[in-house]
Amino acid sequence: MFFKHFAASLAVTAGIGLASTSAYAAYPSQPVNVIVPQSPGGTNDIVARLISDKLAQKLGQPFVVQNKPGAGGNIGTAQAAREAADGYTVLFTISSAQAINPAIYKNPGFDPVKDFAPVAAVGSVPNVLCVHPSFPAKTLSEFITEVKAHPGKYQYASAGNGTLNHLLGAMLDEKGGLKLEHIPYRGVAPGMTDVLGGQVPIIFASLPSSIATIKAGKLRALGVSTKERNPALPDVPAIGEQIPGYNGELWIAMYVPKNTPKDIIDTLYKATESVLADPDVKKKYADLGVEPLNDNPEQLAKRLDDDLKLWGAIVKSTGAQVN
Template identity: 55%
Template sequence: MRSPRLPALSRRALCALAWGLAALPGAWAQAAYPSRPIVMIVPQAAGGTNDIVGRVVSQKLAEKLGGSAVVENRPGAGGNIGTQAVAKAPKDGYTLLMTISSSQAINPALYKAPGFDPVADFQPVALIGAVPNVLLAHPAFPAKTVPELLAMAKAQPGQLQYASAGNGTLNHLLGEMLNQMAGIELQHVPYKGVAPALNDVLGGQLPLLFGSLPSTLSHIKSGKLRALAVSSAQRSPVLPDVPALGEFVPGYNGTLWIGLFAPAGVPKDVQDRLQEGMRQAMADKEMRDKLEAQGVELAGTADKPVMGTEFAAILKQDIAKWARIVKTSGATIN
């Protein structure tokens, strides 16, 4: 039995529709992304600074893109596990990495086989901002200022101790960088995680610790810890009365940055959509206020965020800087 023939007008209409769609492949692809939820992988545990930032940014990015996003925590191996997952993910823009400089810029020098190339395997999307660490002292520690600490350390080489979350962690390497740049010899005492290190400094067992500003701000405000200096080149707006280490040790800058990456090889139109979405998100006052309330010093300005190639240049500079510090410290992880 023959199929009924379509009226001539209907056939012409269908042809016109088909030609119209074929003529606009770029617009069709752009309108389709994102057609399903974006997964933003955070390679650290829930509740940390990077996780908090990732959840704020993912919500706003999804809003600007007209889609949805979920945050997935994949901690382990200092951030390597989650970072590897994104490096090996499909290059379609649906798996992104919200990470910190200690994982992306330090781990390649610290681990013999991190399982990823921080430059070749990723496309930088946007630098969100920086979170300084704070050089903290127990209130009973005699040195009340950085100059007093440096004088004590030079008079007692190897006698003053500082705690860290473990060999090769950022708060270990911040102390090592201070040793190198100030010509002192603080003795490093590694712990298995930041919580026991912080608890022992709070309890007075050890006098010094570098701790992230968001996680130690309550202890500073309560007087349980004394903030000697922030680890950045300039003072933090959150602690305007606390000096920067760079004021006493020229060139010292040990902030922890947070940034968004896509796997290398994501199509250009998807890259452009992501960057435009992040450009709009970084200009959004609601998101900026939330991040600044967490102690994040936002990168760039609302109308000129740090994106793409500019962010890539910062990453390469940090990789080189931390490689020198890791080599001098002798820290390595198999």
């Protein structure tokens, strides 16, 4: 009798153990929190919600987007770094926060390499060199000629010191031999308002946020910041076509806290790869002017390393820093 009860207890215990192991292996078994360290309505937020909705359909659990803006993305990123490495927190971020902030902030609150494991890069977004319609240049070559002929005469607006649209202008000066005056604003919206009003003639604006204004004729697009032209603006050249070495894309990527198990990262990457092949996602990307990327974890790690070096050098040359 004793042995019968003992054997039964072993069977029950083994069953519980197998069930626990099975439940752990069946990732995800509960909702996944997606931290977006920027405000609602921006490019990263739009893409994060699109991909998160599709991941929920693929993996059978909600992917719940939480916007945690502040300090150029540092607040939400630092919070994500402190979360448990169990796959139930995903950071959906952009290159300006992950690759530029560590150079411009003395203490951003996180280390982009030591605190995170890369999952996938999902898209890239060009910034567009835009001018007010009254600007004398109608093409990129005319713009370069005009600005070189009048060093220091023209200003460009940015969302603030050390932001991507500031550093894209600084790179234009450095690689193109230009001399533009930088006018920092407290966010992209007031800067764009002054450019549309003609108070400042030049701005770098992300394609998704500016394409409607460009097509309405309220801004003139002269060049895109990526290596190649964007299909949404096929007649607008890449700046690098006329200024060798110029390339500054905004990429969007998924990370998880460091030490998240590899099988969870693999599950997230494979699901994301499938989502990016979805015709609905492809169409929405095209409408937004987002170029699809499909970096695996190793490729994303290389992309981040390259950009940390690129933007670190630009920040050093401009002296841009935020306390």
